[in-house]
Amino acid sequence: MIILNLQQHPPLSSPPAATTPSRVIAFTTPHNYAGRLSHLIQLKGWAPLWCPTLTVEPTPQTISSIQHYLLSPNPPLHHFSAVAFTSRTGITAFAEALAGITIPPLAADGEIFTISALGKDSELLDEFFIVKLCENPGRIRVLIPPIATPSGLVEAMRLGQGKKVLCPVPLVIGLEEPPVVPKLLADLARRGWVPVRVNAYETRWLSGVAELVKMMEEECGVDAIVFTSTGEVEGLLKSLGEVGLNWEMVRQMCPRMVAAAHGPVTAAGAEKLGVGIDVVSSRFDSFDGVVDALEYKWKFSEG
Template sequence: MSTGAAHPNGPFHLNSLTSSPSPAIPTHFSPRTAAFTTPPNYAGSLSHLLSLKGFEPLWCPTLTVQPTPLAIKSHLLPPILHSFSAVAFTSRSGITALLDAATEIGEPLLPSHGDTFLIAALGKDSELLDHEFLTTICHNTSRIRVVVPEIATPTGLVEALGVGNHRSVLCPVPRVVGLNEPPVVPNFLRDLEAKGWVPVRVDAYETRWAGPDCARKLVERGKDEKLDAIVFTSTGEVEGLLKSLAHLGLEWDVMKRRWPEMVVAAHGPVTAAGAERLGVKVDLVSSKFDSFNGVVDALHWRWQNLE
């Protein structure tokens, strides 16, 4: 998995997975419309960032996220967590799922004394690992070390955790329903094993396809209603959109022909690679992907310089 080279004059790079250039963007002064396909728990944040940069957000969710508290709670009840040396989160949803389950338990999950316990998270997700969260895990927060990789990818997370030495790491990840599971989580677990960890997968929440009509808002948008960009923040979102288009009797190429100047933007290299694997050419990949600011800034910078 390659992140590609950052553009020397801005916060994005063009897609390194294909050689053709991104489509040109015409100059005009009306607000640019940017569709995005995030599930509800991320929609408010991304919509706000797009609005701040002058875009007109168009939310078309292709996934939903639902908690599965019983599944993760069974791995947290004291003293079960004592046998683990770390928890590794690949998403914000995993963190909130664990916190909700731990709050229900109502007592610290770890004793105050023992070996250092690692809690790892990506980018801005780590902001959720505040004092309240840490004290829910263990009253003695000095026993806990928070690990945040410089590169906000699952691969970066594995590298930041270091050598496992046969220690166990709890991995709260999604159960994918209605779609094929992207290779991100299986690869993450495999990479942990290669580093000497014993990963224990727990389906902390469900990522579900939003249904056969989830792309209808885009399909029913006329040619005269411009669509300047579409932003994907996960591979599952891409597959969810394509599956809905197929149900509605359309293919992705039809959408591209309808809006030939539409820019396809991906939140980081993992999403970009997944989209390309599904046949969706990505025009822009944010080089800063620890938060949604990266992809929004990349779109803004792109058009600002062309105008």
């Protein structure tokens, strides 16, 4: 297995002193990311408030859709040169599909096969995953783009020259599909790839922001809200609408609350939905970036 990690990881900041006043940080990430982000918030001495606005998970139907490309005797994956993952859930869904088959879909012989993943998501592309995919791990190249965005992934994959790339992406239900996936497919096509979309998991709206609204109404007991995807923003707006609120009203209730986005893609999507973003992480291969960005903003404003 060849691993091309094109990222450079700066050292993580040290935990805050015990005297740091506690802040309440709301975040809307789905459950599969919640534990990691909550832990990073706690390391800063802050109090996490999890307010999920989406559910993100594979289903029997989506797993079956992936397995269509993996099943013997003639797995269609033979005709592909790459798989491009843009989310952690896409990788876990693909791994679940692989676990349900007995014969690796890729033969030991053949050209290098590229698997690309963003930032810390690449940690899931371990030896077990590779062996289930191909009898010969040396045939597999794991590509980690230096910029952990779909556009960065496309750039790192270079020119496709007519080769096929499988793209395990979400099927969005109950919300408008963000432009991220359509743009990814279009960008790959412009770079000479033949992208093939497979719905690897479902993203659904999750109603319920009662705890968040309660905290906001109590003299705005929320210091910041963190978004890690455009879908989360749309889900929040839909949930707020259920209780007769909108983002402008939230801003009036909590004028000092900081809205933070995990990377420029999420920030741009939020802005298009009318949600102004105050802090955007410049390092978005992991959630450390957005948490550090919040800390720096408060240090700067208080300094």
